[in-house]
Amino acid sequence: MHEETSRQERRSAGQDTPDLAASPYRADRDRIASSPFFARLGGVTQVISPGGSGLLLHNRLTHSLKVAQVARAIAERLAAKPEVAATVDKFGGCDPDVVEAASLAHDLGHPPFGHLGEQILDRVARNRFGLADGFEGNAQSFRIVTTTDVRGPGGVGMDLTVAVRAAILKYPWTRLSHPDPHPSTMAQPPRGAAEPSDAPGSGSAKFSAYVTELDDFVQARAPFLGRVDDWQQTVEASVMDTADDIAYAIHDVEDFHRVGVLQHATVAAELGTWLTEALALAELSDAELAAQSRRPGRSLEALRRRLHAKDSWIVDDDAFAAAVARVRAELVDGLLAVPFDGSAEAEQTVAGFFSRWSTRLVEGVEVLLNPTTRSGHVVLAAAQWHEVAVLKFVHRRFVLLRPDLALHQRGQARLLTKLVDALDQWMSDRHEADRLPRRLHDLVELADTEYRALARTAPHVLAGPAGEPPTGTDAVRALARGRAVVDFVASLTDGQAAALLDALSGRTGQLWTESFVL
Structure with a gap:
């Protein structure tokens, strides 16, 4: 499969490509790793802002490196089993260099302040600028590698191989229109394809390409036609998706143990109470469970019920109980039992926890011939799948729902909203338009070209489900300005976003000398 695609590897065929690596997939990996969009991830939030945390917390860069490490390990293990490798080849193959490159690229589009920034930019893009696509981090990553990074030989995007571009497409559909029929209309939509409950009519909650990159999307998926369904991942x-889940589940728990946020007593009470009272908790009605939500064990019981509702294809109560017991033994009675004090012994304990869990989860990877719509062909075995679910629960319940984190995030949300407002006002000031940052000016011209072409050839993709396509030059230009902002x-990084707003608000006397733009 990959031999076949390598003949049409680069869109700019015939151009000299001064890559250090001879393999096109390793050249892709090198291009991604040398991109300024990749470097900026060192200043972008994973869960909380990396500023001032030193070496204690993962950022998007270190997260991406660990995802690449885990993904390559999975790919090499699949290749080492002849019967599994033969099955994988039927679906298009699995090259370790391809999965490593895709893993390095998968978070390139994450905005300042991580998932919070993603939510804010999506709301602003749809409600303020009228962009039907809104904003989505995965789609932004694909836009970077195909369009806005200019370091590829063709000067547009990174000029990556079709295999790597296809591997980046974690959610292989656009928000509203492609493919047809759209996976959001399926009886059991794939993960991410359903629309968010708080934004009916807005399209899929997760997707991996904007309509402006639809030609790149179609080209990347073309070699896999007939091998995987339109809505399926390669x-x-x-x-890459499985590796992302594994890395996220382990190292976020590790991070918050290091900084003392993940407390032994509260986690022990939640897991221990559920294990001793599971039968009684299962008899509570949903209303009773919700009313008692602050009591230990209740949140974990609510997770068990959500898993049954969403993932009946794999969820099993015995496997869930075993996962809770394992996490309690290794996380609560192991890692959290001794507070992290920065000593060599504490570091070794953390390293051992990461190593054991990484190995266990990677060794639990399986390949399915006929997966459910809720999973890809590569999945975790039932035991490990439940363990990841419990580890992610611990992170959400005892970190993400903390009021002190919410306090910071509300401030970050206001910061991003004000920054968008300030930039939009600057762009609307005809007396100052010629002094826009060159990068912002170039992005406006790029988006204007894209939207004018779509307005001529496929105007329906520029309208939301209840809206009308834009008509007239001014309307199209307004969309372009919104996309450019x-x-x-x-x-931007977290720090750049804050500093840029300070400069635009007149709150700093320092000249704007830092390079805020890639």
Whole structure:
């Protein structure tokens, strides 16, 4: 499969490509790793802002490196089993270099302040600028590698191989229109394809391409036609997705143990209470469970019920109980039993926890011939799948729902909203338009070209489900300005976003000398 695609590897065929690596997939990996969009991830939030945390917390860069490490390990293990490798080849193959490159690229589009920034930019893009696509971090990553990064030989995007571009597509559909029929209309939509409950009619909650990159999307998926369904990930994308889940589940728990946020007593009470009272908790009605939500064990019981509702294809009560018991033994009675004090012994304990869990989860990876719509061809075995669910629960329940984190996030949300407002006002000031940052000006011209072409050839994709396509030059230009502002803000680090707003608000006397833009 990959031999076949390598003949049409680069869109700019015939151009000299001064890459250090001879393999096109390793050249892709090198291009991604040398991109300024990749470097900026060192200043972008994973869960909380990396500023001032030193070496204690993962950021998007270190997260991406660990995802690449895990993904390559999975791909090499699949290749080492002849019967599994033969099955994988039927679906298009699984090259370790491809999954490593895709893993390095998968978070390139994450904006300042991580998932919070993603939510804010999506709301602004749809409600303020009228962009039917809104904003989505995965789609922004694909836009970067195909369009806005200019370091590829063709000067547009990174000029990556079709295999790597396809492997980046974790959610292989656009928000509203492609493919047809759209996976959001399926009886059991794939993960992420359903629309968010708080935004009916807005399209899929997760998607991996904007309509402006639809030609790149179609080209990347073309070699896999007939091998995987339109809505299915390629095997390499499935490996990257699984590796992302594994890394996220382990190292976020590790992070918050290091900084003392994950407390032994509260986690022990939640897991221990559920294990001793599971039968009684299962008899509570949903209303009773909700009314008692602050009591230990109740949140974990609510998780068990959500898993049954969403993932009946794999969920099993015995496997869930075993997962809770394992996490209690290794996390609560192991890692959290001794507070992290920065000593060599504490570091070794953390390293051992990460190593044991990484190995266990990677060794639990399986390949399915006929997966459910809720999974890819590459999945975790039932035991490990439940363990990841419990580890992610611990992170959400005891970190993400903390009021002190909410306090910071509300401030970050206001910061991003004000920054978008300030940039939009600057762009609307005809007396100052010629002094826009060159990067922002270039992004406006790029988006204007894209939207004018779509307005001529496929105007329906520029309208939301209840809206009308834009008509007239001014309406199209307004969309372009909105997309440019979103592209611009999404390319900043946390610190750059805050400093840029200070400069635009007159709150700093220092000249704007830092390079805020990629």
